[in-house]
Amino acid sequence: MGEFIIKMPDVGEGVAEAELVEWHVKPGDPVREDMVLAAVMTDKATVEIPSPVTGTVLWLGAEIGDTVAVKSPLLRIQVAGEGGEVAAAPVPEAVTIDTTDEQSPPAKVESPPSVEVKTPVQPAPVARAVVQSPADKPLASPAVRLRAQESGIDLRQVPGTGPAGRITHDDLDQFLARGAQPSVTPAGLAMKTAVEEIKVTGLRRRISEKMVLATSRIPHITYVEEIDVTDLEDLRTTMNASRKPDQTKLTILPFLMRAIVKAVAEQPGVNATFDDDAGIISRHGAVHIGIATQTPAGLTVPVVRHAEARNIWNCATELVRLADAARTGSALREELSGSTITITSLGAMGGIATTPIINHPEVAIVGVNKIMTRPMWDGSQFIPRKMMNLSSSFDHRVVDGWDAAAFVQRLKVLLETPALIFIES
Known part of the structure; x- marks a missing residue:
């Protein structure tokens, strides 16, 4: 078996780099010849990168949104026989867009590192109160739940100090001692805490x-x-x-x-x-x-x-x-x-x-x-x-x-x- 390195192709018109906007594969995926591996965007066009070989993806050289220089390693594929390297030939432009004439930032593509894997030292466990997520069902005994219900307390707002964040009677006492107001969430309503992060590419x-x-x-x-x-x-x-x-x-x-x-x-x-x-x-x-x-x-x-x-x-x-x-x-x-x-x-x-x-x-x-x-x-x-x-x-x-x-x-x-x-x- 050998390794085949595909490099960022020259997309023409003096373009020295392009932004990676899409991966169609991930490490471990099988690929065949002419299969589209990725898409990159220049100042004026989005260009698809096909595979020149058949094999299995070993490594990806950039993340979505990275700027990749021409001839930089883009991905490595395991192939039968001897390996090699090539600058993939892009297919003719299929999608074009209006963009700024400003140049993109310098490329940030890294070569595949040789990494020595070490097991990190785990810090000693620290006893601490755990605040329940609104989406989670609080951990508490039936007696604690009944007491909280009778007191109009939302257990999701009570920090738990028991094992795995379990809420105890002492936790309820401390919560009430701090002067917390009872909180009752109307049926069918719940707080939402999810945050969706979208990379701008x-x-x-x-x-x-x-x-x-x-x-x-x-x-x-x-x-x-x-x-x-x-x-x-x-x-x-x-x-x-x-x-x-x-x-x-x-x-x-x-x-x-x-x-x-x-x-x-x-x-x-x-x-x-x-x-x-x-x-x-x-x-x-x-x-x-x-x-x-x-x-x-x-x-x-x-x-x-x-x-x-x-x-x-x-x-x-x-x-x-x-x-x-x-x-x-x-x-x-x-x-x-x-x-x-x-x-x-x-x-x-x-x-x-x-x-x-x-x-x-x-x-x-x-x-x-x-x-x-x-x-x-x-x-x-x-x-x-x-x-x-x-x-x-x-x-x-x-x-x-x-x-x-x-x-x-x-x-x-x-x-x-x-x-x-x-x-x-």
Whole structure:
């Protein structure tokens, strides 16, 4: 028998390390050739690691959440015949995500140690009172239980000094002497003390890192404005009723995307990215709109590229395609990066107002809140109108408050008079 060492593969594009996000095996498990052993995540993709051999797992070289350097030992497998080592060849990328451009911390992979096992010296037992867990049944004699019941005492609150934490009459006397109030838990109710610890790994770690980066570096200014979308909703309903079979059903987002295209033509400073390390603002002619999308794995931002060159139907089709790809994990790297401005929307759960966090290194994000019918004064009477708030955040280092307000007010005019969205400049 021999040992086969599998090393962290080179996943390409100059990536020197990756985060281990999933083990599919444990020591002692049999594996066969081409069986998926683990999954690692780079800045842009999750990659599965297959086994090049058949054998039995002896040792794992990292824990979930560890950052593993390329060519570091990843696991050892016992095989028939002579062993060896190889950098496993990853399968083609199957899942891609939006992550920060920041590098991960240095790798913490340890080589398999040669360990001398020693039996630890056990400390001498110490007599002490044991407090019963609320989930445990207290240890006590029937007489002690009867006395506690008659006194209205919850035995789970009484420290026991008897063998294995058994509660004695003396323990009850001391409990009452301390002035403890009787405690009676209503039938069917019990205190819960369980704590679930969840290690932050994979996409959740990337989201966390990106949010910290954005909030620590960007001084946000948030501007909230209400929009009367009654006419827009009427137009959307009419267009959907007459759409062709091959046309995607319109939501409010394609209208907002086209409105953003027109508004940034007048306020190009909000369609920009800011390299704060180099001190360079890049104003983009192309309007690449990121669409914040909730997926089973977490928040991602697929990008509708060149919205300035798409009509409203094409915007709708591309938006649906990218959202589906993001949710199923089939989006490509280039579809999850390169946005110049982002839209975030919670649909019917959008609330009255939000304070969206800018998608670094962009300088603006437009938040869509829910549409509500409210009574609005028209000068002579109250009439029902469909109202929606836009909550937009801007990088105050780059965008002044006046320019932010001018941008949002232009969106307001376009959305409240939706025919203007279709007029070519």
